[in-house]
Amino acid sequence: MAVLILFLLISLTYILTIHACPKCGSMDVPYPLSTNNNCGNRNYSVYCNNGTLEFLSAAGFYYQILSINPSAYKLIIRPPAIQKSTCQSSDLALGGLRLDENSPFNISSHNTVMLLNCSETILLSPLNCSSNSLCRQFEEKVEGGSSCRDALCCTYLKDASMTSHRIRVRVGGCTAYTSVVYLKPGDSIDSWHYGIELQWLPPN
Structure with missing residues (x-):
């Protein structure tokens, strides 16, 4: 045997x-x-x-792959760049990250997403938009978020109850976003790992 x-x-x-x-x-x-x-x-x-x-992505935007874990069926892509002068993600014109729902890929539940430069309509959503939200730290301490200061921002952990195929940005909503993978309570901003983790279903 x-x-x-x-x-x-x-x-x-x-x-x-x-x-x-x-x-x-x-x-x-x-x-x-x-x-x-x-x-x-x-x-x-x-x-x-x-x-x-x-x-x-399904919208036609290329995201750099930072790492792959084949045994866990996961990969991590780089969040889109944020334009310094306008606080807009480079995939804003395409509505942010969108995956084909018929593909084997989806967005995992290990992503802490920060929505930046948001309108007040976002307050109707169950997100953390308070002054101590992690997105405030990003804006204040990370160069890539400096252009987004003094605008509303919100943070959320992408969990199983949310769509696993999209991170949405749009004019009139939030115009930029970033994501940190495997964030733990108490992690300092210097230890954040920026990325968007995708997982795939193994082939039959």
Whole structure:
């Protein structure tokens, strides 16, 4: 029995290695992620652009992939840049991050999202928009948030009760956002890890 289990493990490792895509720059592209038609599973498409591995949203915006954890079926993408002069996310024109609901990817519940430069209509939502909200620390202490000071901002933990396919921004609502992954109570701002964690369903 032990020999059979060892054989199956070796076979599985061999199959996954054969179907894995080549590295993109210095980053491994583990199965089932796919950068072309000859490797991976095309339902899990990502893109290698000039040595940078990227995730394409349903709206057509490319987000840099910062890390991949294939054993947990998760990857982390970089939040969009915030324009310094206007406090607008670079994906504002596309409405923020939106995933295809028919794809195997969704937004995990480990993201603490900060909505910036918001209108007062956001106060109708069950978010933390108080003066001690974490988004205030971001605006005051991080250069990327400096253009958003003195405007309403709100923070929330994206949990299972919310849509797992979108982080929305729009003119007339909130025009910018960022996200911190795996934030723990009491973490100092210097230890925050900026990113948006996506998880995927494994292929059948």
